[in-house]
Amino acid sequence: MSAEVAPPSRIEATHHESVLVYRSFRYLKLAALTCLLAALAYVIHDPQPMPNGGTWLGYILGTLSLGIILFLAWFGIRKRQYGPSSSRLADWLSAHVYLGLSLIVLATLHTGFQLGWNVHTLAYGLMLLVILSGAFGVYTYIRYPQLMTENRRGMGLLQLMGQIAQLDREMRRLGLPLSEAVNKALLSAANETRIGGNFWQQLRGYDPHCATTRARLLMTHLAEHEAGNSAAMRQLLGLLTRKEALLGRARRDVQLAALLKAWLFVHVPLTFALLAALFAHVFSVFFYW
Ligand code: HEM
Numbered sequence: 001m002s003a004e005v006a007p008p009s010r011i012e013a014t015h016h017e018s019v020l021v022y023r024s025f026r027y028l029k030l031a032a033l034t035c036l037l038a039a040l041a042y043v044i045h046d047p048q049p050m051p052n053g054g055t056w057l058g059y060i061l062g063t064l065s066l067g068i069i070l071f072l073a074w075f076g077i078r079k080r081q082y083g084p085s086s087s088r089l090a091d092w093l094s095a096h097v098y099l100g101l102s103l104i105v106l107a108t109l110h111t112g113f114q115l116g117w118n119v120h121t122l123a124y125g126l127m128l129l130v131i132l133s134g135a136f137g138v139y140t141y142i143r144y145p146q147l148m149t150e151n152r153r154g155m156g157l158l159q160l161m162g163q164i165a166q167l168d169r170e171m172r173r174l175g176l177p178l179s180e181a182v183n184k185a186l187l188s189a190a191n192e193t194r195i196g197g198n199f200w201q202q203l204r205g206y207d208p209h210c211a212t213t214r215a216r217l218l219m220t221h222l223a224e225h226e227a228g229n230s231a232a233m234r235q236l237l238g239l240l241t242r243k244e245a246l247l248g249r250a251r252r253d254v255q256l257a258a259l260l261k262a263w264l265f266v267h268v269p270l271t272f273a274l275l276a277a278l279f280a281h282v283f284s285v286f287f288y289w
């Protein structure tokens with residue numbers, strides 16, 4: 001059996017839960033206050049003919065939003081400098097989450113709700129997608145480790161693998177007096193069954209060409225049609241079914257670990273696209289000024 005298992009997420013999940021309540025919601029309060037002040041200023045100021053990104057408040061909110069976005073994008077680099085266990089990192093991540101969410105209010109007020117099919121709205125849309133993927137990331141960090149614990153039922157992945165290997169040995173021994181076809185199937189079930197693989201195979205969570213499933217199907221067929229060996233065959237069938245159940249749990253574990261990282265493949269590239277669109281936005285508004 002071969003197993004290529006995903007490495008654990010860089011920041012542990014329980015850590016993320018504490019990140020949300022970091023220092024009694026310090027950053028949530030800061031972000032909420034900023035949004036409140038921005039909304040108040042938006043209501044008070046009365047630009048003609050209508051609010052938009054080019055008023056004094058529009059410029060303040062645009063610059064503030066851009067500043068926050070650059071700060072959040074910088075987070076990737078800071079994160080690697082601090083290392084995963086640092087409390088400075090929790091500080092940064094907590095600020096990241098709440099300031100990121102505050103952009104929904106700040107950038108929207110900046111636009112004065114003047115959205116259309118242009119590069120400005122492209123930047124705005126990309127920003128919303130980055131925020132959405134970030135929120136999904138926080139959700140997975142909080143929810144999936146619990147699903148992993150439930151799926152493992154008190155066993156570590158290595159223990160699961162140990163039980164699977166033990167079943168393989170038992171089956172090889174039971175199969176010795178049986179036909180060559182049975183022994184061949186058991187050998188390939190032991191040697192060719194895969195857990196994990198490349199990232200897509202990890203995400204899929206099952207193997208459509210699983211050698212153990214193939215062996216089980218063969219054994220089912222033989223148990224039904226070869227009366228002479230049916231007792232041994234049924235015993236093998238029972239063990240193969242147990243192995244399949246364990247494989248299902250091991251693959252689910254790898255799948256959840258992969259899902260814990262998958263959202264970053266949306267969050268990070270979209271961040272770069274957002275920065276490019278913002279550059280185009282700011283350049284174009286000054287160019288046509
Ligand atoms: C330094 C930062 C920024 C500056 C100087 C700036 C400047 C402006 C200006 C002058 C306008 C008015 C354009 C017009 O009426 O033709 C505008 C509109 C707009 N801005 Fe910004 N902006 C900044 C940051 C942002 C950010 C961070 C976003 C969103 C992620 C954004 C999205 C928009 C959108 C969607 C509009 C409305 C476009 C329209 O009227 O069709 N801006 N901005």
Ligand code: HEM
Nearest residue numbers: 011069072073075076097100101130131134135137138271
């Ligand atoms: C426009 C706003 C945002 C930008 C530009 C941004 C950008 C980034 C970048 C560059 C990273 C580093 C990723 C890496 O290199 O591994 C990151 C990580 C992260 N972001 Fe955002 N982000 C934004 C908003 C958000 C929001 C609103 C949330 C949550 C609601 C969020 C949640 C996270 C989390 C949890 C991580 C840490 C992932 C990890 O290290 O395991 N982000 N973000």
